[in-house]
Amino acid sequence: MARKVTADTDQLRDSAAALKNANVERADAGVDAAGLGSRVAVSAFEEFHHYWMPARSALTGSVDALAGVLRSTAEVQEQRDAKSADDFFWGF
Amino acid sequence: MSSRPQDWSPVGLDEDPTPGEPETVDALSSELKSVAEWMWRRAMAWTDVLNRVGEPNWSGLAAEVFRERLQAVIDAAHTASTRHSEGADATWAWVVAMCDTQAAADAALQQAKHAQEDLALAEASVGMLTAEHAALLNAVTAAQKAHSNVPAGSDLIARRQQEQKALAELAAAKRLVEDAQQRLDDARTKARTAKDAYDTAARVFINALQATLHGAIAHATAPELSTFTSTMGTLTGVKAGVDIESEFMNLLTQLTPEQVRKLLAEDPDLVQQFWDNPPDPEAVASWWKTLPDAVREAWCQDAPQIIGNLPGLDADTRIHANAIQFQRDLNDPTIDPDSPRGKVLRDILKALNVAKIYGPGLDYEALAKANIPPRGLLDYNLRHDPPLAAVAIGETSAERSGKVTWMIPGMANKLGDKDSTLTGWTNGAINLYNEQQQMEDGPHMVVAWIGYDPPALLPDTSVFAGDRARAGAARLSQELDGQYAADRILGGNPHPFTSVVGHSYGTVVAANAAALLHHDLQSVVFVASAGIERHIPDASFLNVEGGPQHVYTTESSKDGVAGLGRLGSARADPRDSSFGGRVYSSEGDLAHHLEPTDGHDATGSGSDNGDVLHPHATSGHGYFDQGTEAVHNTAAAATGIDGQINGGAGRPWMGTDR
Numbered sequence: 001m002a003r004k005v006t007a008d009t010d011q012l013r014d015s016a017a018a019l020k021n022a023n024v025e026r027a028d029a030g031v032d033a034a035g036l037g038s039r040v041a042v043s044a045f046e047e048f049h050h051y052w053m054p055a056r057s058a059l060t061g062s063v064d065a066l067a068g069v070l071r072s073t074a075e076v077q078e079q080r081d082a083k084s085a086d087d088f089f090w091g092f
Numbered sequence: 093m094s095s096r097p098q099d100w101s102p103v104g105l106d107e108d109p110t111p112g113e114p115e116t117v118d119a120l121s122s123e124l125k126s127v128a129e130w131m132w133r134r135a136m137a138w139t140d141v142l143n144r145v146g147e148p149n150w151s152g153l154a155a156e157v158f159r160e161r162l163q164a165v166i167d168a169a170h171t172a173s174t175r176h177s178e179g180a181d182a183t184w185a186w187v188v189a190m191c192d193t194q195a196a197a198d199a200a201l202q203q204a205k206h207a208q209e210d211l212a213l214a215e216a217s218v219g220m221l222t223a224e225h226a227a228l229l230n231a232v233t234a235a236q237k238a239h240s241n242v243p244a245g246s247d248l249i250a251r252r253q254q255e256q257k258a259l260a261e262l263a264a265a266k267r268l269v270e271d272a273q274q275r276l277d278d279a280r281t282k283a284r285t286a287k288d289a290y291d292t293a294a295r296v297f298i299n300a301l302q303a304t305l306h307g308a309i310a311h312a313t314a315p316e317l318s319t320f321t322s323t324m325g326t327l328t329g330v331k332a333g334v335d336i337e338s339e340f341m342n343l344l345t346q347l348t349p350e351q352v353r354k355l356l357a358e359d360p361d362l363v364q365q366f367w368d369n370p371p372d373p374e375a376v377a378s379w380w381k382t383l384p385d386a387v388r389e390a391w392c393q394d395a396p397q398i399i400g401n402l403p404g405l406d407a408d409t410r411i412h413a414n415a416i417q418f419q420r421d422l423n424d425p426t427i428d429p430d431s432p433r434g435k436v437l438r439d440i441l442k443a444l445n446v447a448k449i450y451g452p453g454l455d456y457e458a459l460a461k462a463n464i465p466p467r468g469l470l471d472y473n474l475r476h477d478p479p480l481a482a483v484a485i486g487e488t489s490a491e492r493s494g495k496v497t498w499m500i501p502g503m504a505n506k507l508g509d510k511d512s513t514l515t516g517w518t519n520g521a522i523n524l525y526n527e528q529q530q531m532e533d534g535p536h537m538v539v540a541w542i543g544y545d546p547p548a549l550l551p552d553t554s555v556f557a558g559d560r561a562r563a564g565a566a567r568l569s570q571e572l573d574g575q576y577a578a579d580r581i582l583g584g585n586p587h588p589f590t591s592v593v594g595h596s597y598g599t600v601v602a603a604n605a606a607a608l609l610h611h612d613l614q615s616v617v618f619v620a621s622a623g624i625e626r627h628i629p630d631a632s633f634l635n636v637e638g639g640p641q642h643v644y645t646t647e648s649s650k651d652g653v654a655g656l657g658r659l660g661s662a663r664a665d666p667r668d669s670s671f672g673g674r675v676y677s678s679e680g681d682l683a684h685h686l687e688p689t690d691g692h693d694a695t696g697s698g699s700d701n702g703d704v705l706h707p708h709a710t711s712g713h714g715y716f717d718q719g720t721e722a723v724h725n726t727a728a729a730a731t732g733i734d735g736q737i738n739g740g741a742g743r744p745w746m747g748t749d750r
């Protein structure tokens with residue numbers, strides 16, 4: 001039941017970088033949907049595009065935020081560890 | 093880039109029946125496939141990160157919230173990838189259909205053009221031949237008149253032959269016209285067929301694309317991302333504990349109620365984690381004691397699902413917090429009335445005796461408390477599967493200066509199967525409470541607890557296994573230690589009195605819990621026990637003040653079920669001499685107006701006589717039915733009033749029977 005609380009800050013930083021690296025936006029090919037032919041087909045494709053484009057950018061935004069959280073967690077953890085060591089040294 | 097024909101009049105159409113550029117559509121399909129693969133690769137890379145930020149590299153509350161969020165993002169990326177792949181497939185099917193129908197339409201157009209050319213030539217030929225034939229026919233007619241009285245000469249014959257030849261040529265030309273017209277009509281039909289096939293394929297394409305429009309992750313606005321980052325920053329700032337329980341305690345002491353509310357909105361699973369790993373009850377009680385009333389109320393409003401189920405808090409607080417959450421759930425339109433949650437909501441209303449009163453503005457906490465005896469919702473975990481709950485009956489002041497009894501039910505008491513399970517167990521608890529009130533001045537509080545997942549009836553054999561009992565005991569032991577902390581620290585009670593009464597499989601739960609406690613109980617009572625697990629060889633292994641003399645047990649001679657539970661599980665009978673508890677009667681004593689128990693049930697109904705084939709107790713003759721010797725003696729045993737146990741509680745094997 002009891003679980004020990006740990007944080008490997010190097011691993012957190014590496015993970016933040018890995019998240020960021022895998023989060024590079026992809027350039028669209030810029031294909032003109034007008035070639036789809038009928039107006040209803042073009043309209044359907046535009047609907048698909050308008051539905052999924054925000055979702056793609058939402059993923060990117062979320063992962064950016066998560067990478068930031070990992071970096072700040074590593075910093076806070078190291079500051080805390082440094083303070084603990086300092087307190088220990090000064091006998092608190 | 094293909095160039096489509098512009099003039100479709102030969103097939104009788106105003107515009108291209110199969111418009112579109114297959115090369116462009118092919119490129120779109122490839123683009124969607126490429127996006128799907130890119131999204132999948134990203135999800136794989138993020139999954140790798142998810143594994144790297146798992147234990148042992150990172151653990152604790154912040155880590156769990158982070159992983160929940162990252163997992164949700166990965167799931168959304170997988171979904172987006174799948175939907176793009178489906179879009180690519182639909183677009184590819186569309187380009188194939190477009191190519192086929194365009195080929196057919198183009199062929200029809202060519203055919204029509206040729207037919208029109210042939211038709212024009214044939215019609216011109218017919219016109220010319222018609223004139224020629226008419227002239228020849230006139231010439232033949234004139235020749236016939238000139239030679240009307242003499243046999244026809246060679247000139248007439250020649251003219252007639254020319255006329256016949258022209259007539260044949262005219263007929264052939266007319267056939268050519270008909271043939272060309274037929275080919276033109278055929279081409280036009282083919283063009284319309286191609287258009288119909290194109291339109292059908294377009295509808296299939298549109299429907300397939302529209303079917304992909306689900307599962308997208310909600311677009312996180314900048315403020316939302318900022319809130320998440322801020323929440324994580326707050327969580328990271330929470331001082332790490334040596335274990336998750338102490339980290340939960342740090343969370344309570346270092347975050348504001350509003351911050352916890354936001355945290356729960358981000359990660360609803362935290363509620364269950366608090367239930368499974370509650371902080372040390374004494375730390376909880378000590379923390380709560382320092383809070384001003386306004387802050388306590390803020391906690392109840394912002395985090396009722398945590399506060400209402402937090403061992404170490406007093407019953408009044410927990411009942412208040414749970415009433416807040418209960419009221420919210422009653423107004424939640426997403427809870428299907430026929431679902432287990434919906435049934436449990438109705439069950440709780442009945443158990444609190446407020447089912448017949450309904451209204452959005454009603455204060456169910458006050459209404460339940462106004463009952464005689466008062467009632468309140470002491471445990472409330474609707475989102476667990478199965479839902480879990482407990483009703484407190486009587487005076488909550490018993491925590492400060494009275495006696496508290498926790499009642500643990502056995503099999504077939506899973507909440508959510510029907511809407512009367514908690515109600516039935518509460519009714520038995522009310523009977524026990526009433527007996528206690530008659531025996532001595534209160535205050536008394538009895539808790540009808542269904543805080544675990546009880547086994548189902550036979551033929552389900554889980555009643556023979558101990559895993560449900562061990563899981564239930566883990567939570568119950570926290571509740572009982574929490575009761576001690578609430579009584580002692582918040583209630584200022586120097587001598588808390590807490591007993592536990594188990595029935596059937598509930599005795600397995602109760603015994604396991606009593607063996608885990610940090611603080612002694614004052615009484616443990618096993619009613620119709622389905623057996624005590626072998627790792628508890630005797631009553632001295634239970635944390636009970638005074639030892640085995642305050643461990644009681646009873647079983648009616650007409651109960652044909654309890655023994656089956658022990659037989660099937662090889663668990664021990666607590667009435668055995670080796671166990672060392674004290675046995676009291678459930679047989680009834682008509683001289684003292686005490687009814688017998690004649691079956692295994694907590695509360696009897698119907699006309700069964702308690703044997704194996706008819707295992708239920710008859711109406712009024714269950715262990716916790718009003719007026720039975722069993723409920724009377726159990727009430728006495730649970731409150732430690734040995735002198736009120738009818739016939740006494742003895743050790744028959746030592747000659748101290750009754």
